[in-house]
Amino acid sequence: MVTIEDLGILRDVRVDDGTVHVTITPTYAGCPAMDAIRADIEAALPGEPVVVHTVLAPAWSTDDITDAGRSRLAEAGIAPPGISTGSTNGRGLVALALSVRCPQCGSPDTRELSRFGSTACKALWVCNACAEPFDSFKAH
Structure with a gap:
């Protein structure tokens, strides 16, 4: 199971005067999963007063995904x-890795089928080695 902590969506949890305050950040502004995430947080603490705060800054980045989250994905x-890498090569350009490894067989011989996957934050790819389709998180 991949958690919101694994994904870096969970920013803070604190208790203030008996109320649990949970701060989350969407992977994209307007992410349709935020209502479901909020409901799941509230359901995880039945009978407890819970306030879920959504913050947009600092913006979520794929760098926020933990090592455990990457493995679980x-x-x-x-x-x-x-x-x-955060490197801009002194010219304001960020180096990008064009190859996405297949999560099934590990092959870098993959291609993007659609920029739009099962959710707004993922793209649909296929592995040329094992022919399996898979989602890939869009880096940002």
């Missing part, structure tokens, strides 16, 4: 994004 058949 791959185990679930979703290609985790590469980690940004």
Whole structure:
């Protein structure tokens, strides 16, 4: 199971005067999963007063995904994004990895089928080696 903590969506949890305050950040502004995530947080603490705060800044980045989250995504058949180096080569350009490894067989011989996958934050890819389709998180 991949958690919101694994994905870096969970920013803070604190208790203030008996109320649990949970702060989350969407992977994309307007992410349709936020209502479901909010409901799941509230359901996980039945009978407790819970306030879920949504913050947009700092913006979520695929760099916020934990190492455990990257492993769990791959185990679930979703290609985790590469980690940004933060290097701009002094010209304002960020190097990108064009190859996405197949989470099924590990092959880098893959191609993007559609920029739009099962959710707004993922793209649909296929492995040329094992022919399996898979989602890949869009790096941002």
